[in-house]
Amino acid sequence: MTADDRRRQPRLPIAASAAIETRGKFNPGNQALCSVRDVSRSGIGVETGQPPMIGQQVFLRVALDEEIHELTTRATRVQRIQGTNFYEVGLDWGDCTVEQLEFLDRVFEAVAQEA
Numbered sequence: 262m263t264a265d266d267r268r269r270q271p272r273l274p275i276a277a278s279a280a281i282e283t284r285g286k287f288n289p290g291n292q293a294l295c296s297v298r299d300v301s302r303s304g305i306g307v308e309t310g311q312p313p314m315i316g317q318q319v320f321l322r323v324a325l326d327e328e329i330h331e332l333t334t335r336a337t338r339v340q341r342i343q344g345t346n347f348y349e350v351g352l353d354w355g356d357c358t359v360e361q362l363e364f365l366d367r368v369f370e371a372v373a374q375e376a
Contacts, residue, residue, distance in 0.1 A: 312350050
């Protein structure tokens with residue numbers, strides 16, 4: 262991590278498909294496809310053309326291998342990618358249950374075995 266990096270946990274690059282559905286009183290039910298950029302013990306980074314609002318609860322469905330994981334997240338960062346109509350979105354695991362996050366152990370184990 263660099264001195265400028267404010268991330269709480271190191272991120273692992275990962276390629277996966279996902280769908281997000283916004284929750285809450287602003288813009289509820291808005292669904293969008295996205296691609297996963299990276300994952301950490303504190304959250305996940307995705308790219309999408311239909312970003313949520315910062316602070317908005319987001320229901321995430323992420324496909325890893327042959328499993329679809331359903332997770333309750335919160336948008337903590339939304340940044341437009343320069344020169345495009347896409348956004349980098351940071352989603353925090355803070356609203357997830359322990360059961361929802363069990364898949365992370367398998368993700369980190371798989372990456373460690375590849376290294």
